[in-house]
Amino acid sequence: MQKRILIQSSKKLYKEMNEENVRDVAAALAFYFLFSLFPLLIFTVSLLPYLSIEVHEILDLLQRFAPDKIYQTLKDPLMDVFMTSNQGILSLGIIITIWSASNGMNALIRALNIVYGVDEDRSFFKLRLLSILLTFGLVLVIFVTLALPVFGQLLIDLLTTLFFFPTHVLQIFAWIRWLVSPIIMTIVITGIYYFGPNIQLTMRQVLWGSVAASLSWQMITLGFSYYIKHFGNYTATYGSLGGIIILLLWFYMMGFILLFWGKVNALKNRKRYRA
Template sequence: MEKQKNFITHLIRRFQESDIAGTAAQMAYFFLLSIFPLMIFAVTLLAYLPFTTDDLFALIKDFAPEETITTIQATVEEVVNTRNSSLLSFGIIATVWSASNGMNAIIKGLNHAYSVDETRPFYTNRGISILLTFGLILTVAAALVLQVFGRQLGLLAYSYLNASEELIALWDWLRWSISPILIFTVFMGLYYFAPSVKVKWRSVVLGAVFATIGWIAASFGFSFYVNNFGNFSATYGSIGGIIIMMIWFYLTAFIILLGGEINAYKNSETRSTT
């Protein structure tokens, strides 16, 4: 009981000392700047895969407020449709670079959580940001495969492996519940590779679990409120979708930082006992 009390006390103290709210606001700003390049890059890749932009945004719609998805989708489709393919290919490096700014903001935020300065060279830091961005896109692609083609894969297994109908039913349930596992995997990767400090995998599990549950709960809760009660368009007019997006990004950043603080505490606790 004393251990849990010290843990909660530590989090409260860190919340006051580290200005988590202010850091989350900074991260939300960079998320806003990077979301459109990230989506444009993802949509560009979809041209080489058996998916449509509707499949991509239908997946994201499970977690984001409807007005946020509408704003992102309209902007991305306008940019993609008005740019020729050669220009899009030529600017792919700049697009990836811009998209990785969001990951770079996460790196700075997690370094802040661990109270460490960035000691890695600039090219290493940026390389990690880009690789984590690609990792995020691959995770989304995996989720798309499971949701769009999951049923066909199950039937294929049923035909060639003589799987039982009960196993197919279990597979149908698993493929729709795989999203939390993929989200957990993303957070594990972020918390392990992003901060400029050596950590062990087991020391980032608790923060990743918290971030997964917290982010899904916050996203569903905020989406439910916006879709059913909030009328941001009446207050903010045409930028209502942007305001909703910023709030959602802020909640995301806040939860990521809290997960980082939890991991930082566990990491220091592990080091003190070894």
């Protein structure tokens, strides 16, 4: 019985994803993600001098979440932005920068409406404000992820001084500290799934898909990194554009993952949100 339900659900998922052209929508998302990436990085890096965070910490974070080739592609532009960043970026160009950075989130919200099969009736300004707020949330998560390893070590040192924890307990704390990044990624995806589609959902309804999307993101990133390192010679085919092509492919896969698990959430909860 369970096997038959699983097969029927898989067929329905495949059929609806084809009807909604989810692969094409993921390709469009990759385009928007690419053009939103550098405004987002410019805005994020421009804040670093005010928060006592070094650019190498941003690079370390990027290296944990992105394939090595993508890290190498973005490393030099990030360093250039950090070296040339000044107050003008935060004053004169902030509106344009934030608007541009939120385009990727705006496209993702529209794409989630497609996989949920709902129309968008929120106003242009409300939708843009939501995109900007979710983008700010993403930037905040970046800084929290950067700060937690440092402050986590300070907390461990403080606990050691005050309570004299055994060594094995401190080792557990150290491991938990490095689990923060994937947990925070899950929180971000949960926020996107919860606030993005133009329907009323509960956190419980979107949480399962968020966890699955976060795990899929990390596994596919690791697999893609291994493939690029050992088999994919994009530089020979595309020359100096190889890094950009790899970045686009990675964005495509990430967009597809978000839409796939968003669609799974939609099918799982369809009777509830259409009731």
